[in-house]
Amino acid sequence: xxxxxxxxxxxxxxxxxxxxxxxxxxxxxxxxxxxxxxxxxxxxxxxxxxxxxxxxxxxxxxxxxxxxxxxxxxxxxxxxxxxxxxxxxxxxxxxxxxxxxxxxxxxxxxxxxxxxxxxxxxxxxxxxxxxxxxxxxxxxxxxxxxxxxxxxxxxxxxxxxxxxxxxxxxxxxxxxxxxxxxxxxxxxxxxxxxxxxxxxxxxxxxxxxxxxxxxxxxxxxxxxxxxxxxxxxxxxxxxxxxxxxxxxxxxxxxxxxxxxxxxxxxxxxxxxxxxxxxxxxxxxxxxxxxxxxxxxxx
Amino acid sequence: xxxxxxxxxxxxxxxxxxxxxxxxxxxxxxxxxxxxxxxxxxxxxxxxxxxxxxxxxxxxxxxxxxxxxxxxxxxxxxxxxxxxxxxxxxxxxxxxxxxxxxxxxxxxxxxxxxxxxxxxxxxxxxxxxxxxxxxxxxxxxxxxxxxxxxxxxxxxxxxxxxxxxxxxxxxxxxxxxxxxxxxxxxxxxxxxxxxxxxxxxxxxxxxxxxxxxxxxxxxxxxxxxxxxxxxxxxxxxxxxxxxxxxxxxxxxxxxxxxxxxxxxxxxxxxxxxxxxxxxxxxxxxxxxxxxxxxxxxxxxxxxxxxxxxxxxxxxxxxxxxxxxxxxxxxxxxxxxxxxxxxxxxxxxxx
Ligand code: SF4
Numbered sequence: 001x002x003x004x005x006x007x008x009x010x011x012x013x014x015x016x017x018x019x020x021x022x023x024x025x026x027x028x029x030x031x032x033x034x035x036x037x038x039x040x041x042x043x044x045x046x047x048x049x050x051x052x053x054x055x056x057x058x059x060x061x062x063x064x065x066x067x068x069x070x071x072x073x074x075x076x077x078x079x080x081x082x083x084x085x086x087x088x089x090x091x092x093x094x095x096x097x098x099x100x101x102x103x104x105x106x107x108x109x110x111x112x113x114x115x116x117x118x119x120x121x122x123x124x125x126x127x128x129x130x131x132x133x134x135x136x137x138x139x140x141x142x143x144x145x146x147x148x149x150x151x152x153x154x155x156x157x158x159x160x161x162x163x164x165x166x167x168x169x170x171x172x173x174x175x176x177x178x179x180x181x182x183x184x185x186x187x188x189x190x191x192x193x194x195x196x197x198x199x200x201x202x203x204x205x206x207x208x209x210x211x212x213x214x215x216x217x218x219x220x221x222x223x224x225x226x227x228x229x230x231x232x233x234x235x236x237x238x239x240x241x242x243x244x245x246x247x248x249x250x251x252x253x254x255x256x257x258x259x260x261x262x263x264x265x266x267x268x269x270x271x272x273x274x275x276x277x278x279x280x281x282x283x284x285x286x287x288x289x290x291x292x293x294x295x296x297x298x
Numbered sequence: 299x300x301x302x303x304x305x306x307x308x309x310x311x312x313x314x315x316x317x318x319x320x321x322x323x324x325x326x327x328x329x330x331x332x333x334x335x336x337x338x339x340x341x342x343x344x345x346x347x348x349x350x351x352x353x354x355x356x357x358x359x360x361x362x363x364x365x366x367x368x369x370x371x372x373x374x375x376x377x378x379x380x381x382x383x384x385x386x387x388x389x390x391x392x393x394x395x396x397x398x399x400x401x402x403x404x405x406x407x408x409x410x411x412x413x414x415x416x417x418x419x420x421x422x423x424x425x426x427x428x429x430x431x432x433x434x435x436x437x438x439x440x441x442x443x444x445x446x447x448x449x450x451x452x453x454x455x456x457x458x459x460x461x462x463x464x465x466x467x468x469x470x471x472x473x474x475x476x477x478x479x480x481x482x483x484x485x486x487x488x489x490x491x492x493x494x495x496x497x498x499x500x501x502x503x504x505x506x507x508x509x510x511x512x513x514x515x516x517x518x519x520x521x522x523x524x525x526x527x528x529x530x531x532x533x534x535x536x537x538x539x540x541x542x543x544x545x546x547x548x549x550x551x552x553x554x555x556x557x558x559x560x561x562x563x564x565x566x567x568x569x570x571x572x573x574x575x576x577x578x579x580x581x582x583x584x585x586x587x588x589x590x591x592x593x594x595x596x597x598x599x600x601x602x603x604x605x606x607x608x609x610x611x612x613x614x615x616x617x618x619x620x621x622x623x624x625x626x627x628x629x630x631x632x633x634x635x636x637x638x639x640x641x642x643x644x645x646x647x648x
């Protein structure tokens with residue numbers, strides 16, 4: 001990416017305050033309330049450095065967790081949680097089974113890495129499940145938990161089709177990626193996207209991101225990576241079952257399950273009405289039968 | 299749905315998922331069932347997170363269903379007008395009241411920031427069965443309390459105008475019974491509207507089953523109440539209905555089991571722990587035994603007190619075990635990526 005012309009206005013190395021509309025310089029996008037923002041995570045660009053994980057922890061002041069080795073390749077983070085809002089997964093495609101690799105596909109050293117994050121679903125099941133209104137949609141079309149309202153009922157946790165949101169045992173509230181709501185308000189690019197050294201994580205307006213993502217898929221196909229596809233863009237795997245599109249979407253080169261992503265997730269709330277109605281119909285039917293069976297002599 | 303280009307089947311680190319993580323094992327169960335999803339997982343790690351719900355919410359589901367259904371049966375008995383039902387009406391109304399008293403503490407204890415329980419009443423959200431349920435419980439609590447209080451006042455002989463309290467109870471029991479129907483099924487919608495495989499796989503059947511189980515447990519409890527008060531005619535009619543509700547529950551359960559199997563979400567139910575609770579508790583104790591005892595009792599000519607008690611108690615216990623098993627086995631199903639990935643294969647999603 002070329003250096004933004006405005007970058008030359010700020011040659012100093014120390015700043016007294018944030019640069020106005022800094023995201024214009026770092027991500028090429030001005031952040032305007034009322035527009036939709038999100039992430040495009042291009043896994044073919046990920047080098048597994050975990051700069052996103054660190055930047056996220058640092059900016060959001062999240063504690064470290066699981067200070068141990070998992071034995072699962074270089075993934076010692078394990079999963080997204082209340083205190084981990086970016087998670088880089090590592091999948092070793094060769095040399096880990098019994099057979100020694102003799103051939104190598106022409107791309108990416110056959111080691112898949114993906115920085116996972118909250119998808120900020122268009123029809124977010126966590127938000128739709130939240131009974132207190134703590135989870136809400138921001139002016140940037142992202143999904144955020146208001147910590148001063150959450151009462152820790154935990155219903156968003158099983159509602160999420162991607163296993164993202166989690167309850168903290170420390171404060172008894174639900175936590176997840178906010179897409180750096182505070183930074184967006186200040187005109188800053190989210191911490192993970194800004195820290196990513198390869199632009200595997202791109203921040204921007206959803207429309208722009210989807211366009212460039214489709215271009216990237218075409219480019220990869222032209223270069224021989226015929227397995228590249230989008231996950232979570234409209235009409236692609238991940239954007240299924242009434243979820244609409246995902247505001248954080250991905251470019252993948254293997255089946256979604258390989259990255260621990262469901263191939264066809266669904267919007268949990270679409271089961272509410274059928275379930276309630278069939279239950280009520282059953283009870284009504286039984287009540288009608290009871291009127292007959294309980295009929296007294298009177 | 300298909301993915302463009304060639305996507306290989308993946309082996310390698312994913313094989314770790316075959317290692318047994320529980321005494322039940324992951325591979326040794328092939329005789330029991332065919333795993334629907336056999337593809338890769340991410341080191342056997344779960345794809346979705348299990349709910350933080352435990353026995354407190356499961357007990358609430360049972361208690362709330364029992365209370366709601368008891369109000370319905372008491373209302374139907376009162377509308378029938380047979381004086382034989384005098385005790386049933388009172389017991390049903392008081393059982394409903396007891397449920398509304400026991401329910402909220404269980405729910406609040408289930409919160410992780412209980413001091414903010416009242417935030418549940420900040421909004422109404424039609425997409426959230428938890429929100430819908432908070433308001434159903436609020437409404438049911440109000441109507442059931444007024445109904446029971448008016449009944450108690452009438453029993454105590456407070457008669458400001460001609461049987462004012464009796465009429466008040468008769469009026470209030472209608473909205474109470476309607477809210478009671480909500481009480482007995484919304485908890486199933488609450489579980490179904492999640493991404494937990496065992497709960498989400500059969501949304502309609504789960505609610506129908508919870509509704510039938512609630513009606514069965516409440517009619518069982520009220521039939522015992524009638525027997526205690528030597529209202530044998532009332533008790534026998536309640537037992538007839540109880541048998542019908544139990545049969546309904548058993549038929550729905552059969553369908554649900556087929557759906558679980560087809561969708562590949564029943565792994566957890568095959569763990570020894572849950573197999574015992576589900577097959578032995580929810581199905582055998584909860585439906586098969588009470589039905590068998592009822593048939594036996596009917597065949598023997600004069601109904602035996604002992605068989606009636608045994609059948610009703612078994613059904614009530616089975617009804618509670620059903621909710622507990624669905625709760626815990628559901629959480630376990632969320633921990634199993636094979637269950638969730640089976641359910642979310644294109645064309646299989648609920
Ligand atoms: S991915 Fe999960 S936590 Fe994120 S918006 Fe969607 S449902 Fe909510």
